[in-house]
Amino acid sequence: MDMSAARDDGGAGGARERLVVIGGDAAGMSAASQARRMRGPDEWEIVAFERGHFTSYSACGIPYWVGGDVADRDELIARTPEEHRARGIDLRMRTEITEIDTARQRVRARDADTGAESWTAYDGLVVATGARPVRPDMPGADATGVHGVQTLDDGQALLDTLARTRGRRAVVVGAGYIGVEMAEAMINRGYEVTVVNRGSEPMSTLDPDMGRLVHRAMEGLGITMVDDAEVTKILTGDDGRVRAVATQDAEFPADVVILGIGVRPETTLAAAAGLPLGAHGGILTDLAMRVRGHENIWAGGDCVEVLDLVSGQERYIPLGTHANKHGQVIGTNAGGGYATFPGVVGTAVSKVCDLEIARTGLREKDARRAGLAFESVTVESTSRAGYYPGANPMTVKMLAERRTGRLLGVQIVGREGAAKRVDIAAVALTAGMTVDRMTALDLGYAPPFSPVWDPVLVAARKAARAVERHR
Template structure:
């Protein structure tokens, strides 16, 4: 008898799970139906700011696989504009609203993958639902924002406010500057990018100001003025900022309403709780992607981190296991990278504040260096910060802010964090050297050596 797999969500996690299950089980053995409530599937949400900014020529460039590839080549019944509205675990079926056909029906399952992703934080404030206030979560969001920016004169937007100074907010600020708008950025934090230590975030704020962005930090948005149903200004406790459009970059939270209503266990992060194989506590129900909580390998605590890298790996693990193989997702160390103006920004592991919260006593070291040998053309400045455990010297986290060629060094540091290396051990790493790529002492090695020296001076001292 053919087994039935239903996947809720048609992006990274859901379709990775479906594809891996199909690779191991043929259509006669496993029927796969994937539901996606939007108009697009299998796309790069991380590319939306670059679509808006014009670096990507069109929405089609962000689509990894077209729907017909899943249907015709992989025998995965991918149904767009089909929203799952209920999971009935007793009935072993999901309720589906087909928005295109205007009908509702039940689809049975033997195995279920919940890959509902994340929901953007939208403030519950006056005017937040006005026209011209955009989230930046789905490809549909990006297309809608792009259409607004391409409105013919005289209705084309001239000013924009970005609310939120995380990765997406900062990338959107740069994209809107590229489009020729007067851009303001508002965030309640004292520095942008709360995933960095404040001293590193200050470099990012300076870069934004250098691009012409008006940066208002330490100010909380209190509402949005509208006229004729469209936004015209954003209000904080200190000012009124004119806005023809607003981009919300306030981050996301796990979309777990369906799972929670069905009785699937939810963790303290509000993400779906799974084991390392991506199984929930409910038999035959799996979960992956931005809707789940995962395990931080340094803090040893559950976290909910919305990244496509995690979603793809988690979906892959779920699909392999459904297909009869064995795979696991052990956890994360919080590695992320972004480009803000001319700066590359990267981090891994814990920040100083996160390390303290996890119970570590830390030492930190900041090193100024260059991306190449100083005499080689194109050498650019970069700043590397390492955070280590005071007593053991174990690397707990790292951050990099620099120009072209800086950020990908975070991968070396991520491997060191993953394997719980000490900064002393790191000083002996055999890293590559040639003047076009690095100084003779790579910034990673300089930072490790300086941090090891500080640990030796301070370690164990009360």
């Protein structure tokens, strides 16, 4: 970055320049760590602010901690504040940034314990403020026993509630990734689980026909699935504790309620500072993760929008793996190197007990919205050679552009061995491959790993025929 930019206070002082990072999780601390690798403490001061108690933790791991697969909270922490400090990062915990002053290149910080405020000047700034959970605006949403699962603190609060609760009925509101993963967690803890979902099927990131398969499989796991249901109220007992979740036409008894209705970009600071926001509310950056129009400000992680390489449009996809990549790119660029984050293809994988769910690229409605005409095919295949023990059935749906045959998207629902096959399609999407070319892909084959035609290739063959027929 151009560290010679004029500053109107001497806060960064001395010969060293100062990189300030707002947010101590994946994007922010990856950026800080990578910048530190590129520039030693003699050259640069790196100051990071985190308003919470933890740094660099896996929010994606919270459902598995709650469910008991991960025994201890600390296992989810990739790097503690002390470890970051040992690497030469001046990390200020429990300190919230309350204002970004781009004109004077400084941020105002408030100590959460003392309430004391102070300004810190920056030469370069990284905005990694993450996401905030959508909290439903309904009566009872703040009742005892109602929990989000965004942060480690949330996870701990939920576990504390579970330890105190004798009833075994859990209602999960929302049936996206967090919802289905929390359904698994509560099943694993021996709860009776009801999932209340606004959509027609769970996993609205899939097409409804594939979501239907998830619905059935979750019912098969003993989960009560309630679709097309708007939660209108959370009912409490005399003790102020949750006792039921009410929808427009029913009530579901609940000893604990888990809110898994998604997140929004946390851009309060950015908006106040006049940083550009997109249609989904996230900060807009260029490919080097520099905030558009701001030479020495970068942004990454759950607070930014990303370019969808398939549709050519901006999307909001809060996901740890992107945040880490953003941080890496930001740290490299802020450190005077060169790196880009070219965009995403929308890959996501999840599981509910032994059910595996994966998607990449466009759903049918995404393709339509992007102005693309397409063919859509669905095939059934198996994870291994049919005769090999543990060959699990899976369903693969594939979309290909009409006429050109370009791959547009893949969705997979199956059991062990299903989800990570989506990576084949993710790379093919990135490369702009046609489904016809995909039919000849040289994928790993041996009976314990795949049928002689990998399920993704079976889908590609059918998609190629569909494209050919309608050419």
